[in-house]
Amino acid sequence: MRRLGRWAIAGAVLLVGRGQRRRQLPPPEPVVDAWEPAPRAELLVAGLLLLAAALAVAFIVIYAGGADTQLLGLALGLCFGTLAVASIVTAFRLTPPEEAEEPYPERFHSTEVAEVEQIASESGRPLTRRRLLGLTAGSAGLALGVALLAPVASLGPVFDTNQLRREPWRRGVRLVDSEGRVLRADDIELDTLHTAFPEGANPEILASPIVVVRVEPARLDLPVGRRNWAPGGIVAYSKVCTHAGCAVALYRAPHFEPSRPRPALVCPCHYSTFDPATGGTVLFGPAGRPLPQLPLAVGPKGELIALGGFSGAVGPSWSGVRE
Ligand code: FES
Structure with a gap:
């Protein structure tokens, strides 16, 4: 009975309210002047x-x-x-x-607004x-x-870092200059820096460029196992500095006094200095390891050829390169 009474009251309220007109809202005030x-x-x-x-x-x-x-x-x-x-x-x-503020209006006629939004979205x-x-x-x-x-x-490469370790030098590969001319042992003079590349390989590969110099054979003091890597005192090293990867482009070998200390390969970026007579060891500067050396030999026609790959990893030092 109580439920029946509640239903009766609700029906009466609906009937009374149905005849009333919807409250008319005043037109909104413009927030800013018409633009x-x-x-x-x-x-x-x-x-x-x-x-x-x-x-x-x-x-x-x-x-x-x-x-x-x-x-x-x-x-x-x-x-x-x-x-x-x-x-x-x-x-x-x-x-x-202009700037103006007004309170966010209450949302009237939410049903109609939803219908309009639906029509807009469907159209x-x-x-x-x-x-x-x-x-x-x-x-x-x-x-x-x-x-x-x-x-x-x-x-740099994230997924394939092995490409940093690829090197084009193999046993028997001839040394050529930047014009592709084969370098001969006779071309390498004392106290002169030469840049060379592997014949027929991409010169832009990190391990391609090398520096070639001739040092007096009597001065050579290469590490054990490299005694035959420097025919006639000609040595070759990677041109990429082991500090941060700049090109080793200078050779400190003045032709005038004072000509000491002894000739050395120098990186112009932070002046790491490497000794070509002792296997590219670091004499000065921030480089943490020697320049990788390339074993050389002289071919039957006097051309310079590689006897194999580098003595170590080419390029700047990054995690794992000293292994
Ligand atoms: S990159 Fe050669 S010394 Fe820094």
């Missing part, structure tokens, strides 16, 4: 954002295709410049200059100018983000 739409400015901003996205993509393409430093800087600089112009136009032409989203600006801004942001992350690839 004139500026379709041209909106299109200009959208175009600038697209241009910024294209320049960011151009940065990635240039980086992937060989990374010309000046072109990279130009693409990135223009991208940021375009974004700056788009921001300025947005600030002056598309943003209302597809038209490309309004606001949406266009959002899409172009998102494209520019995404492309610029990828462009800024792209140089991370230059930090």
Whole structure:
């Protein structure tokens, strides 16, 4: 009986309330003064954002295709410049200059609002100018983000570090200069630095370039097991500094007094100095290990040839390289 009574009261309330008109809401007060739409400015901003996205993509393409430093800087600089112009136009032409606050209104007619939202979602989203600006801004942001992350690839191989250990030197490979001419033992003069590469191999492989010098045989004091690695006092070492990987490009062997201390290979980056007469040992500087030595021999026609691979790992020291 009590339940029946509750149902009766609820029905009476519904009947009474049905005849009443819905409470009319006053029209909302404008928050800021009416702001004139500026379709041209909106299109200009959208175009600038697209241009910024294209320049960011151009940065990635240039980086992937060989990374010309000046072109990279130009693409990135223009991208940021375009974004700056788009921001300025947005600030002056598309943003209302007034600030106002009002409490967030209570949500009336939630059922009707939900119906309208459903109709809008089912009828597809038209490309309004606001949406266009959002899409172009998102494209520019995404492309610029990828462009800024792209140089991370230059930090080196992550999954295949074995390529750092590959070397093109084998027994019998001839030494050639940067023009591809075969180096002969007679070409190597005392106190002169030569750069050589393995014949027929990719000169850009880390282990390809070597430095070749002739030291007086009487001065040679190579480690045990390398006695026959230096025909006529000619020695060869990796050109890649064992400190941080710069090219060992200097040979300290003055032709005038004072000519001491003795000749040495020098890396110009932080002045690591290596002794060619004692197996590339470190005489000075931050390098932590000797330059890897390449065993040499003289072929039947006087050409210089390798007797095998390097004495150690080529390149800067990283985890595990001293094993
Ligand atoms: S890279 Fe050669 S001394 Fe630092």
